[in-house]
Amino acid sequence: MPEHSLTSSAQLKARHGRETRFRWMGRIAILLSLGFLVFMFVAIGMRGSSAFSQTRILLQINFDEQILDPQAKRDPAQLALANYKPLITKALKQLFPEVTKRRDQRRLGRLLSNGAAFELADMAAKDPQLIGTTRDIWLTASADVDMLIKGKVDLGVEENLRRLKDTELSWIRKLQDNGHIKKKFNSAFFTKGDSREPEMSGIFGAMVGSFFSLLVCFVIAFPMGVLTAIYLEEFAKKSFITNIIEVNINNLAAVPSIVFGLLGLSIFLGVMNLPRSTPLVGGLVLALMTLPTIIIASRAALRSVPNTLREAALGLGASKVQTTFHHTVPAAMPGMLTGAVIGMAGALGETAPLLMIGMVAFIVDVPQGITDIATSLPVQIFLWADSPEKGFVERTSAAILVLLAFLIAMNLTAVILRKKFEKKW
């Protein structure tokens, strides 16, 4: 056998070895990134999933007319402002007749959320018939109790270091034994705005804020982006100027988003005097940011439509505009929409530009329109992560889960659009 045979030479062995090594490196890289992804999901999921349930305490509330509505007017606006704290105190006294000291009674009251009285207020305002009746009502427990029931409090710690002392624990145990304390699905999380009490806070306000911002963003960026792409691709003559424009669009796509925030601050707020902290301005800034993405995706989609289609239409006597809007654009639409959806998904996750225009704010009321002050989902996550209360740790993770769900849904839409309608030419 010659020394350099093709089948068994050292050189061949080395080449094969290189290939195997490369394959394994690729596999390991994929495994690693998958591992990180799984780790992230599991970590966030484990921390956040508990926020979807909420500890509630059953109390027998007597809607005392004397306290709430002495003049018996049943005016919802007045009922909403009445003081419902005494009702809770009374109900607790019934349950715990042995607690007599004022100091202890105050501590007993703290088992319930500060917002529990407002829950009663909302109920009474909605249904004034409640006044004068006695009902069993599940009220939200305080965050400390909630954390305890969810097993997030280390009871091995010395008593004076714990937020809940031994007496409070004995009260909670008594409630548990009577079946007066329960974890229930946390619907408030999906129907309420922000709150300073972790147990009363919800993500709905931020979701609506995000929705309005994205609506404005879509309404502006999509038609503009698509029309720009159509003009550049179908109508404009290749010239020095269009080249410059093209380079600039590509550059804009890579500009850090905070820069768009600064731009929005000086133009929309400074020059145009639009209202600060509103989805209108947020959407405009996000539109500026997603515009390049949409233009680039739309141009790529238009370019992939074969020229034969255009030539056939032109050959049959269609005008340039007819050819474009009747044939080219519909054929490119799935690609354009995919680009738009991906651009919007990026905009949904964006906080930096919103910081500049004042959408990072504590807003309790759910926005009603694009000119109402609002926050957005990622901003809400940022704000909760900044809060000292322990209850916000799980809320932060739960909000991240919600945001991820939306992002996945949007990206999935993009994939489905592409798979379903994309044509292979």
Place this chain on the structure above:
Amino acid sequence: MKLQTITASVFTMVLIACSPSAPPAAKEEAPAAIAPASGRDHIKIVGSSTLYPFATTVAENFGRTTSFKTPVVESTGSGGGLKLFCAGTGEQHPDITNASRRIKSSEVERCAENGISEIIEVKIGYDGIVLANSRKSPKMNITLQELFLALAKDILDAENTLKPNPYDKWSQINPDLPDIRIEVMGPPPTSGTRDAFVELAMEGGCKTFDWVKALKKTDKPAYKSLCHTIREDGAYIEAGENDNLLVQKLNANPKAFGIFGYSFLDQNFDSIQGSSINSVDAELENIADGSYPVSRSLYFYVKKAHIGQTPGIQEYITEFLSEKASGEEGYLVDRGLIPMHEDERGQWKEKVKNLAILSLE
């Protein structure tokens, strides 16, 4: 053709979406709300992130218990808040700004240039900045001087010459301190907490050297750069300001220390502990009476011109200074605010009632 339907539906979607967004959507007005004179029906508050938990708590309670709308609170940092506050009067400018330090004379001038000559100052209480670690490790007792030596970029050696900070472990500074690497996570330079920490703790420790005290009189810039510069070699880690993740990081790494506002310690007493500074524990009473060396006052500032324009400003201030909010048993104390003494709060209440104008004497 299917694609055409999509195209058509997309453009109709755009049209539909356009039409309601043209006129601002009708807002449900609370029946009892007072019609605003200036067009804005809610109070707008900006400013310090340290005061953010307190201001938002008051705002929420205020919104729930009165017929006024819930004020909107934006967290911009003390400096950023005052900048926005001083930009002018009118609907688009905030009514109130929170500050974790007192307003500076330069800021008062800036305000005056923009036509805001009458500012009302309201003090709401105190805040302590704590150096905390996990309860899994022993508690540290450190002096300001030692803290300065641990965290300064440059320090003085025996011959009073400047040299880069040589300390690697706490025990190299003082054998009584723990024998672990210096690892402190704290706020970034943009934060008011960092400003206060540098001013109170670093400068406080720095001044204890006689040589430095003399330097202050002769060469103030050199003094400042010596006392205010934190080391950048990895011993001090910028870890985001007032972040509840920081608490989790401390639990995961018992050897590390964190710097943050007292409210974070207060909410997490079961897992972290504040170090004693100059042998004074980081406790509510010690911060309130000023014996804890790293404590500061918290304020907010109100535009007098906006009172009567934006509804509810005076009522908001009253709520903030009320017994049930910032009193010694108030709900802000539950959030980690260190309350003023009864008498002091009374004085501020009186000042605010008379709408006393701020003057920096």
